[in-house]
Amino acid sequence: xxxxxxxxxxxxxxxxxxxxxxxKQKQTGREIFWIMVKxxxxxxxxxxxxxxxxxxxxxxxxxxxxFFL
Numbered sequence: 001x002x003x004x005x006x007x008x009x010x011x012x013x014x015x016x017x018x019x020x021x022x023x024k025q026k027q028t029g030r031e032i033f034w035i036m037v038k039x040x041x042x043x044x045x046x047x048x049x050x051x052x053x054x055x056x057x058x059x060x061x062x063x064x065x066x067f068f069l
């Protein structure tokens with residue numbers, strides 16, 4: 001994978017974490033860390049679900065294998 005994807009994902013997680021922390025008025029490092037863990041978890045679930053649907057469609061022959069990437 002290209003480094004730009006990792007860079008974009010890092011920026012996305014940081015912006016979402018800081019935005020949610022500011023919105024919820026969290027200030028300690030521990031609170032912000034747990035928000036970051038939740039953001040990463042939700043993004044992993046979303047991406048995992050998309051990859052799962054792509055694999056399922058490829059399995060049933062509706063789409064070609066690897067069309068998601």
